[in-house]
Amino acid sequence: MLLTNAFALVIPWLMKLAVDGLQKPGSILYGPPVCAGAIVLAALIHCVTRIFSRTLILNAARVIEFRIREDLFRCLTLLDQSYYAVTRSGDILSRFSNDLTNVRMLTGFGVMSAMNTLMMYLAAVTLMARINPWLTFWAVLPFPLMVLLVKTISSRLFQRSLEAQEELARLTSCAEESVSSVRLIKSYCREGHFSELFSETADRYLRCNLRLARLRGLIIPIIAGATGAGTLVVLFVGGRAVIGGVMSLGDFVAFSGYLAMLVWPTAVMGWILTLAQRGAASMSRLGEILSAEPLVVDPPDAPPVADVSGHMELRSVEFSYQGTRVLDGVSLCIRAGERIGITGEVGSGKSTLLRLLLRLAPVDDGMIMLDGRDINRIPLADLRRLVGYVPQEPFLFSRSIAENISYGCHSSDPELVSQAARQAGLAEDIERFDGRYQALIGEKGVMLSGGQKQRLALARAVALNRRILLLDDPLSAVDAGREEDILTELRRFYADRTVLVVSQRLSVFRDCDRVVVLRQGRIAEQGTPAELLRAGGLYAEMDRLQRLRAELE
Secondary structure, rough: OOOHHHHHHHHHHHHHHHHHHOOOOOOOOOOHHHHHHHHHHHHHHHHHHHHHHHOOOOOOHHHHHHHHHHHHHHHHHHHHHHHHOOOHHHHHHHHHHHHHHHHHHHHHHHHHHHHHHHHHHHHHHHHHHHOHHHHHHHHHHHHHHHHHEEEEEEEHHHHHHHHHHHHHHHHHHHHHHHOOHHHHHHOOOOOHHHHHHHHHHHHHHHHHHHHHHHHHHHHHHHHHHHHHHHHHHHHHHHHHHHHOOOOOOHHHHHHHHHHHHOHOOOHHHHHHHHHHHHHHHHHHHHHHHHHOOOOOOOOOOOOOOOOOOEEEEEEEEEEOOOOOEEEEEEEEEOOOOOEEEEOOOOHHHHHHHHHOOOOOOOOOOOOOOEEEEEEHHHHHHHHHHHHEEEEOOOOOOOOOOOHHHHOOOOOOHHHHHHHHHHHEEEHHHHHHOHHHHHEEEEEOOOOOOOEEEEEEEEHHHHHHOOOOOEOOOOOOOOOHHHHHHHHHHHHHHHHEEEEEHHHHHHHHHHHHHHEEEEOEEEEEEOOHHHHHHHHHOOHHHHHHHHHHHHOOO
């Protein structure tokens, strides 16, 4: 950029020499033809260096954008589920797209223009002062007032830019939620409601951007007015100086050339300020993700764990979510290879208990022990490598059936995939798909039924062949006939594995050694299914209601 501006600044000086040579032939060493050739050469070199500088700086901005995007994604993969519970997906997507673009524009075009403006002002004003200091004073006199007014306006640009970015995030979130739930919207005939909701959000975004545009629109006229006033002063004062013989025509041409070179840097100054404020607002939003800390972290200097027997002990486990106590003093000893069923009322903490065992949520030291070791002292990668988990709401990727089943495995061995599908009771369904295991299931498994989604998620956990298996209501959407076949296959798979099954359907517990019944975050009763039925407590009441419901159906 130094070279670019140097060759740009030499052109008006060569014009001065050419004009002086035309007025006074022989007064300068080189005549107008030589100066004209030098101007052409300087312009060509200026063009080459300008292209190179722009390419270099703008490419650097792309690299910065790439690295920030990588850091953002890395942070998102490390954050806990609690972060996503309070953060909208559309907001995150907006930061990945629009906010990153604003930062790239600031670090690329903004930085380049700011450097160019600084260099051009320092060099041009210095050369103008060398030609005529008094005329330079009058030419730049309107500029301090312009800077003061622009600074006053730019201080409000940050807040307006931040508001516009927040509204864009809401708009993106609204669009993302509407597209994701389009089938539900259509089934409830809510198209009009969501169209109106989107229009209201878009209208707020439009109003924010119009307020921002009006504020930005004030900057350009102020800058143009200052530039125009300086030009008028130069024409009046400089013209009189040339007529009076105080200043040569060549000096006036060079001075006017330098003043003209300040027009674009001055005009772009308003854009630079806008980019700076928008970039700062966007970077503050990106910083919220980059500075977010996960609640569940790897313990320092924890020794690696290669294998476990599966013995677990829960010691007065407590957990609260947003001030609400979910688990309250749960104590339980689970022997290696034991199959435990967990049931209870809705909201009694069943799913939370499984998430704590996998450290998907923070748990206090000493509350959960695995093979006599505090799970907070086990590296997260090792803990989750040893545990197979089927969440209550399985997530499926827009890939093939085989890729979804082998997700998490080191290889997609066809025999392993087919065996896992058979044990999850999915093999017969897959045979009916075009392409079988290579059939694409669509976004979030849109091509599958609810029961098929659950069985595919179950097959994914089975394929991992973990020592400990946590199943969170894995068969709630599976019909009774298919459930019998799946349980028969799983009985052979369980073998000596430690298995915890959460379910509201008590028939799932037929192969369990013990069943734990939770109520309001506490263990209400536990024992074998037969013992709990004879006790006539909460488990027996749940069994009676389910049998009655089955008879009515």
